Ligand SMILES: Nc1ncnc2c1ncn2[C@@H]1O[C@H](COP(=O)(O)OP(=O)(O)O)[C@@H](O)[C@H]1O
């Protein structure tokens with residue numbers, strides 16, 4: 001395209017605006033380019049990079065020692081443990097749910113499919129606080145199942161199950177949203193081919209379906225994990241903020257911050273931020289390592 | 301041991317795609333399903349392959365109640381219109397798939413599978429391309445990989461859905477001759493879907509002309525030409541009977557590689 005149109009463009013450009021080099025039809029004015037780049041850089045710096053830097057610098061404001069002490073305090077350790085535990089339960093669950101939902105939607109025709117696709121997005125469109133309140137309404141002591149839960153000596157709200165539930169709910173769409181478009185795009189041709197070649201359900205899934213979606217799945221799982229560890233709103237409602245017991249890292253950050261314990265708050269926040277950065281790093285390394293394979297599963 | 305299709309009917313929601321199709325073909329027959337787009341050819345082929353289920357009707361093949369077998373037990377080699385190659389596997393892995401997923405008891409050894417793959421690559425004239433990925437092949441090459449993959453399971457019948465539909469005219473002609481000679485060597489009962497009358501008449505032992513979910517006529521090509529059973533058949537065959545005329549919709553969108561234009565006369 002560019003090579004064939006370039007000579008024509010040149011002549012036109014020479015006559016009308018002789019100062020400028022010939023440009024491809026999709027090219028913008030150099031000043032526009034510079035301005036746009038500048039805006040992007042400033043924006044990213046201001047809204048993404050600065051806050052991150054602030055978190056780390058505040059944490060270390062009174063030296064490594066203070067930051068380390070703040071992190072090794074029992075409540076902080078419990079918060080970190082709880083966050084990792086919740087993510088370790090919620091993320092695999094959502095991986096399985098997301099896979100199952102995407103599989104159904106992409107490989108089968110059934111009534112209410114579009115409704116299901118819309119439903120999957122609900123956790124994204126509803127405020128997490130509202131989701132948390134709904135769980136309290138259902139499982140709380142005064143809630144619909146409150147009496148029954150009490151009779152059976154079960155505690156969901158203000159306890160680990162509630163936090164896991166809320167996290168699963170809020171982070172459900174990540175895996176499914178990543179997989180559904182890809183799986184719809186890939187269709188079921190390869191699965192059908194596998195069947196005619198004698199493959200049963202398991203071999204088809206593990207040898208055909210899964211390899212075709214594994215990068216999208218991994219990406220979804222990483223995003224899901226990042227959000228699971230960082231979720232505040234819904235978890236805040238169902239956790240009850242019991243220090244050293246039901247406080248996850250984001251909640252613990254808030255508690256410390258409200259107590260004017262800035263070093264502690266930012267130290268815990270730094271750990272959260274580091275976990276997120278590691279997630280992104282893992283993703284980038286994998287993308288870079290397997291670039292060929294990733295593009296092969298998208299193109300045909 | 302022939303293929304007997306009796307009163308097969310199939311609806312999609314309300315729409316009748318097949319309205320009671322019956323036919324018989326002797327074993328080893330090269331049968332073409334010929335008809336305009338939407339006449340139900342693919343649906344019938346998919347029912348034969350076990351990918352779609354007939355609402356009513358029976359099919360017998362090789363002494364078996366064919367429709368009671370699930371797709372994976374039929375050993376019907378299916379070549380899809382869009383190839384449906386496993387995109388994340390190399391050509392060799394694609395071809396080996398049917399053998400490598402067999403239960404341990406009946407699975408050939410690794411070496412045996414590798415040998416079979418080499419044989420099949422040679423058969424479809426793709427020697428040396430085993431390490432490529434499907435995305436690195438031309439349309440004609442992909443088509444032949446799909447065929448080799450279907451042949452690897454030692455199929456009881458071969459089902460081909462417009463296998464040359466996406467290829468350009470020259471490649472189509474070459475592959476046509478190659479496929480016919482392959483059929484003669486292997487002797488497999490083959491059902492071949494096409495909307496190209498020249499292709500059907502040139503390739504097949506028997507041609508079933510389909511229209512709106514029904515079979516208008518099933519006969520040998522010469523008989524079909526001499527005595528078309530209905531106006532539809534006469535008109536459909538007459539459309540561009542002139543030799544060398546190729547329908548315009550041969551979407552030659554895929555890139556053609558040099559290997560495609562070499563002759564296939566050896567097989
Ligand atoms: N999965 C499906 N759902 C709904 N309608 C279908 C489906 N498959 C085929 N049809 C319809 O059945 C008719 C026959 O289709 P098909 O067998 O693909 O025809 P052909 O292969 O001869 O072009 C067409 O009208 C098509 O729209």
Ligand SMILES: [Mg+2]
Pocket residue numbers: 341342343
């Ligand atoms: Mg078709």
